[in-house]
Amino acid sequence: MIDQALQDLINFIKNAAPMVWETLIRQVYNDAITYTFWALTLLVFTIILFRVGKRWEKTSEEEHDDSGICMLPYAFAVIFIIAIPILISNAIRMFVNPNFYAIKSILGMISGNN
DSSP: OHHHHHHHHHHHHHHHOHHHHHHHHHHHHHHHHHHHHHHHHHHHHHHHHHHHHHHHHHHHHHHTOOSOGGGHHHHHHHHHHHHHHHHHHHHHHHHHOHHHHHHHHHHHHHHTOO
């Protein structure tokens, strides 16, 4: 029943305002590309942070510094490693099913949760 109601909503929007529907679909693809960009950016930063962490470890060993500051890049890298799959999965879902996210956007605008 809900599937039929959503399909009716899709058909109404496609017929009533095809330009709006196409714009919403393009926006979903834009969001998916943005998620992919941020995932790749975080991946690059993660690699850089691991290299910085290795360098700081060598420096702290040479200076016999046990402050633990060399663990800071690894902490951020772990946070980024957790965020990357979330961003990628959101991007994949948006690429695979843009209609769902366009409807979700419309319902969010109607309910005021956008």
